[in-house]
Amino acid sequence: MGTYMMFAQRIENLTGSLVREILQVAQNPEIISFAGGLPAPEIMPLPDFSQAPTEIYQYGLSEGEPALRQIIAQQLKGIGLACEPGQVLVTSGSQQGIDLVAKLFVEPGTPVLVEAPTYLAATQVFRLFGAEFIECALDPQGISPEQLEQLIAEKRPAFAYLIPTFQNPTGFCYSEARRRDIAAILDEHGIPLVEDEPYRELNFTDIKHRPIAAQMKQAPWIYLGSFSKTTCPGLRIGYLACSPQLMPYFSRLKQATDLHSNRIAQWWLADFISNGAYLPHLQRLREYYAERCEAMEAALQRYFGTMASWHRPEGGLFFWLRLQQAIDTRMLLPEAIQMKVAFMPGEAFYANPVAKCGAMRLNFSRSTPEEIERGIKILARLVEQASETLAELAD
Numbered sequence: 264m265g266t267y268m269m270f271a272q273r274i275e276n277l278t279g280s281l282v283r284e285i286l287q288v289a290q291n292p293e294i295i296s297f298a299g300g301l302p303a304p305e306i307m308p309l310p311d312f313s314q315a316p317t318e319i320y321q322y323g324l325s326e327g328e329p330a331l332r333q334i335i336a337q338q339l340k341g342i343g344l345a346c347e348p349g350q351v352l353v354t355s356g357s358q359q360g361i362d363l364v365a366k367l368f369v370e371p372g373t374p375v376l377v378e379a380p381t382y383l384a385a386t387q388v389f390r391l392f393g394a395e396f397i398e399c400a401l402d403p404q405g406i407s408p409e410q411l412e413q414l415i416a417e418k419r420p421a422f423a424y425l426i427p428t429f430q431n432p433t434g435f436c437y438s439e440a441r442r443r444d445i446a447a448i449l450d451e452h453g454i455p456l457v458e459d460e461p462y463r464e465l466n467f468t469d470i471k472h473r474p475i476a477a478q479m480k481q482a483p484w485i486y487l488g489s490f491s492k493t494t495c496p497g498l499r500i501g502y503l504a505c506s507p508q509l510m511p512y513f514s515r516l517k518q519a520t521d522l523h524s525n526r527i528a529q530w531w532l533a534d535f536i537s538n539g540a541y542l543p544h545l546q547r548l549r550e551y552y553a554e555r556c557e558a559m560e561a562a563l564q565r566y567f568g569t570m571a572s573w574h575r576p577e578g579g580l581f582f583w584l585r586l587q588q589a590i591d592t593r594m595l596l597p598e599a600i601q602m603k604v605a606f607m608p609g610e611a612f613y614a615n616p617v618a619k620c621g622a623m624r625l626n627f628s629r630s631t632p633e634e635i636e637r638g639i640k641i642l643a644r645l646v647e648q649a650s651e652t653l654a655e656l657a658d
């Protein structure tokens with residue numbers, strides 16, 4: 264007799280993440296991987312826990328280590344987001360912030376407004392809790408304020424989940440005007456904003472935009488940050504900052520989820536930042552990634568020429584390549600992997616299913632400039648062949 268298990272209804276909505284599956288394949292060192300969003304390991308700081316005080320090994324506060332919360336609040340003030348340490352919750356990666364947001368707001372049928380395309384693992388969580396996605400088209404300046412207004416009037420989303428700075432998967436950075444207009448619209452209609460910014464500090468130019476949350480006067484806001492892309496993702500330290508009225512809910516949700524985040528990692532981070540090592544490290548990181556971004560831009564120009572269009576990112580980890588022909592890029596993946604190159608098909612990043620979006624997400628932080636040159640050349644050949652086959656079929 265088989266085991267009969269009564270799973271929760273929501274398990275029907277539990278989807279796998281294509282990124283994590285491709286990442287498994289892309290772990291093979293022979294493969295040039297543009298698939299993940301991983302920081303370059305050779306430039307990560309190596310944490311040293313040997314000086315950690317012994318009391319840090321004990322259970323700690325759910326909201327996080329006071330020293331780290333203080334530092335985060337200070338950083339947020341520095342980018343224009345008025346925020347006290349009491350409004351900051353240290354999380355186990357910003358992914359946990361997304362999970363806590365879902366627990367607070369989403370039940371079956373809850374309308375959630377997202378960018379099209381958006382971060383795959385956020386839609387994975389919102390979907391698990393039963394979200395119905397309302398997609399707002401994204402261009403290099405951000406989502407359209409007119410469409411946002413229209414979607415709010417039609418569907419009244421429970422919140423808007425946006426990644427305004429060096430977006431995943433597109434690398435786009437919202438303009439000042441769009442930020443201002445979006446803040447005003449959300450304020451006017453009282454729609455909470457969830458602003459997810461793990462890439463903010465990876466800027467290659469002196470581009471500086473205030474968070475949208477910093478420009479909101481009435482509607483509640485939640486701002487998610489992460490140290491994964493700037494230090495080590497394995498530490499699993501991120502944070503959630505929010506309007507004061509939301510904090511008691513997030514504190515209890517955090518307690519109920521995992522009591523608190525890793526205290527030793529928090530201790531190390533607070534020390535790394537306050538002893539003056541973090542800022543020079545960030546500067547090195549920006550230069551390192553800017554060089555790789557430049558190498559990818561040059562390779563795309565060389566090999567993709569008129570076959571695709573793209574917007575050169577001013578920070579973050581990704582290019583979003585739009586092919587001339589709207590082919591389903593998932594079909595290219597097996598052959599690409601055979602040819603030892605991995606990428607992320609664009610279709611994966613749409614909350615509601617799309618066929619043939621003709622886009623690819625290309626990560627440049629994990630490969631050397633030489634690998635980038637080789638990998639892009641191979642991808643271009645593949646796309647060219649696929650386009651020729653399509654043209655023949657159309658004849």
Ligand SMILES: Cc1ncc(COP(=O)(O)O)c(C=O)c1O
Nearest residue numbers: 300356357358382431489491501
């Ligand atoms: C937009 C976005 N949000 C959140 C995360 C999760 O990051 P972490 O949990 O490592 O802080 C990622 C990771 O790639 C991301 O791209």
